[in-house]
Amino acid sequence: MPAQVRSRSCPNMTALDNFASLRWFAPELILSVGILAILVADLFAKGPSRQRSSMIALGSLALALLATLLTMDGEKRGLFGGLIARDPFTDFFKILFIATTAFVGIAALRSRDTIEYRPGEHQDKESGEFYALALTTAIGMMLMAASTDLLLAFLSLELVSILSYILAGFKRRNRKSSEASLKYVIYGGVASGIMLYGMSLLYGLAGSTNLTTIYQAAQASTSTLTLIVAVVLCLAGFGYKVASVPFHMWCPDVYEGAPTPVTAFFAIGPKAAGFALLIRFFNGAIPAEIHTDMFRSSPWPLILGLIAAATMTLGNLAAINQTNLKRLLAYSSIAHAGYLMLGLCAGNADGQRAMLLYMVTYLFMNLGAFLVIMALADAGLGEDVADYRGLGQRAKFPALVMAISLFSLTGLPPFAGFFGKFYLFAALLAKGGTMNVTLALIAILNSAISLYYYARVLKAMYFEKAESDEPVAIAPIHTWNMGLMAAASLGLWVFWSPLVDFATNSLPQWYPAATRLVAAAAVLP
């Protein structure tokens, strides 16, 4: 019986010992070497170290990507005795995180926000730390996506969190940045505490922190209420990472206060990592169906559905009145966390594939918007919507990139965001059921609402007049970076089929039976 359950939860997973694991742990190891190299190089640096540390960081990211691509073979392995997994699912997220960190790293090269200019002082040295911190966060995110053990899940989540606190407060002398950091710490501490309590309940049920063992124990468990309480408490921690209601409160303040490259990083990296952990948690540790008197069927879709509906609605409604662009995008990212959660509500391979696809499109469109803010902030513009008046004339290219990113975020075809959303909604409707169809309806009306506040930015950029007609000068590296994002948002459909195949192959076969259901059940409720 245990063997059967084991194969259901992690089929064909071979556990490797510590030494054999190292080969498959290469990407993380390479990044660790990179971090140490940055720190050592910083120690001996005379003069500005920014250039050097960024080169080391980007180089190690490139090597880590290469290592990931070379060692990915579609096999499932449990590294370090089954503590972390190396499977196509983690490979997908490794590539996603490396890409995110690299794009943000390139953007931060020229960003004022990651250095602090103070007249007469040589502040440039700090940026070395920025890259070391970003790389460490990247390792944390990779571990989050890979952990198959509650202990490691918690540790990696905390690693990302603590690094995030530091990154949020990176502008030491800026009050807003410090405030953001402090708020982040407090909310994060509370959420972690609640999650830890939930995890301890799970440990109490299973007698182990291993997700597979928890799966077996939870399936056999008669104390459904304990299980539900434990999962809901765990959701606090994950929900805080992905900024879903009711753990979203930190998000706008932190996004506004943190340096813009860091905000861009937060909006994509840790959020995606949180979703990776959620997918693994709900498929590896928590049984889909509990049959007791209390619940005829699984309560998870209902809980997740309520959270998703609340998250996207609140995010979109709150964004309407924002004047600060970073706050506006913060609320928009809350709403997008809600959309992403729809994939979990579908609770099948279709939904998870849609989530993975959406994360890729989200990377490009959201980063595109943040890169524009970064580039314009470096050129001396403010971060309010009002500062963007007449941008369509003053800075044609950044305005165009912003428009493309915002349309993509709204989910209009032919931009990438539409295809991402289409897959999410399609997964819900394919699953059917009154709740799923209602959720899809709520989501789709939400995306119509979201147009309103995205259009406010467009209106400011194109319909209103600027106070000055002076063209805004943009650093070439920003232009290239922005161009890349806009091209991806605009032309991702060219690569759509291979991307879908890649995402499909990245899904672990958690539910061998459930995935087939979709094909048969073409009939809606």
Next chain:
Amino acid sequence: MMGRHATSSKLEIDKKMRRDKVVTKPLERVATRSSSRVPPIFVALVLLAPVGASPAHAADPLKPHLVLTPSKIELPQEGGVVEVIAQNKGTAPLDIWHARVSDGSDGFSVDDLRRTLAPGETVAIKVKFSGSKTRSQAFGGLQVLSSDTRYPDDLRTAEVENIASVPLQVNPSWLLTLMVFIPLFGMLLVMFVPKGKDHLTKWVALGVAMVPVILSVVLYAKFDRSFSVAAGNYGLQFIQHAVWIPSFNIEFYFGVDGLSVTMVLLTSLVSLISVGASWGITKNVRGYFAMFLLLEAGMMGVFCACDFFLFYVFWELMLLPMYFLIGVWGGPRKEYAAIKFFLYTLAGSVLMLLALIAIYYNSSAGTLIDGTPAAHSFDLMKLTYVDAGKFANANLTLLGFEFSKICWVGLFIGFAIKIPMFPFHTWLPDAHVEAPTAISVILAGVLLKMGTYGILRINFGILPTASLWAAEAMAVFGAINILYGAFCAFAQTDLKKLVAYSSVSHMGYCLVGMAAFTQTGFNGAVMQMFNHGTITSMLFILVGVLYDRAHTRDINKFGGMATQMPVYAAFFGFAFMASLGLPGLSGFIGEVLVFLGAFPVHRVVTILAATGVIFTAAYHLWALQRIQLGKWNDAQWKDKSIFPDLNLREALTLIPMAVIIIVLGFWPAPVLDLIGNGMSDLLAHVNGHAGAGALAVLP
């Protein structure tokens, strides 16, 4: 020898499994077609890293690998034979079980094949097209069933088939593709015109807009008016049909029947006229014309697309340029009007998106055009002629409602907002008043027709029973549109708003005609769509001409214009007469056909709607009288020299429409011949699903 033995016994097992139907079917045909595991975008974007062959691949067991060449086959129209080479490029013997053509590949045939190919061995498969007397185009797919498990399976059968496929085409047409993509190409061209050369930009835009007109004249001339669904290809002509996104069964499918040809003609013509009407634009000319051409591409795409997904993409694509065209180049309240237009239309189209996905997941399994098996379909023609009966099943529900009805309502709201139907019409007057002249022309001339076109093509086609169920409601809303629009027009002092409300009123005739479900009613509705496009274009250009001179559109400030601008007054009077439906001009034909078609079915509603004609005449004549006749308003306009008569450019934008209006007024056959077969096919299709006595005659 050992290895050989092992593989052949494996094959035995495979076959046995296949015979015993043990192998469970894959979820969807997703991963199976993948050739590379890493999407190129990741590799290309981050770093050009080589994807190394991992050790696991080397350890793979021996596998067969079927490759078909060429990957696409075109056969001559008069019939012919082409050989397809099947090669086993794998390391194990390959069993070919069958070679056949996919369902619906009429006219194609292939010699069946059953043999085992050793690694490296090839075999030729003969594909024949027998030629067709009824149609010049044919599309289909060659399917080769083999033991290569990389290929997808047909979900309709219990057996596992592993179908490799090659598209077969006879005479695919590039005309529509060119028509849609030349404006898109022109958009790029306009953007590369050097800065400051506004005049050149305008000429480039005019040149680009000219191409679709020429192509649509070719289309009009070559269109076979006797072609119908019975002749094949679902009654479509000038088809281009290929697979676009295989993982979601989305096809690139363009084709036209009589209805779409009419709309394509209207679109190209109105677009050309509008370029002429945009000659006065001075602000950011390049941006204006780039957006304008993008809009034209979107509109063309909507009328040509025969794949639901493709249709939706073009439908939404059109929103973006429209938003900017109103918002940047519009009047004083442009921001409000632009966002109102955008939000209204988007709210409608997201409902359409939901209905689209729901319909997709309830469509039956089949094959894509190239023969690849597909679990579901976006093909509008298949949804119409194959699946409509399935959707009509009353036991199929969604959210507790009958599936066909709730989908019908979702789609209908999306289209009704575009028409615009009362009570979703409030965006239209705002958008019209703020939009620049040429954009108003496009908006009224083409965009509104998309709503009625969508209802005819999608609501009536895919959900015929629900359409009949809603017929009375549509007729009532149509009558409300006619009367309410007319009354609102009465109350306007802004000439442009008056014309805008007259559009609301006139689109009501289309609704009434469509709701009749008679041949005459359908013909009248399409006729009215075309006529309204030409007449309203004239009206908005005339309003623009007046506004350019007076910088006001307040009807009360004018008077006696005919004395100062006689030519203008002549055109003005002509257009207003056409709009109010004067016999002898084309507006009359559409209205009469609508009433003739609707009267036997919806008597009370038709009588009420017909009273609208009186009000329409009244507000038209009243406005005409106050502007053109009477005394010159000396208090307002001391300097008469600001009112020169029409110049050549303005006259050139008006004359083509005027000619069409006169010709169609006396001889409507050019349009009626075009649409006749398409409309009777649609009517037969709807009635075919209704059973006997579907639509009770109202008192």
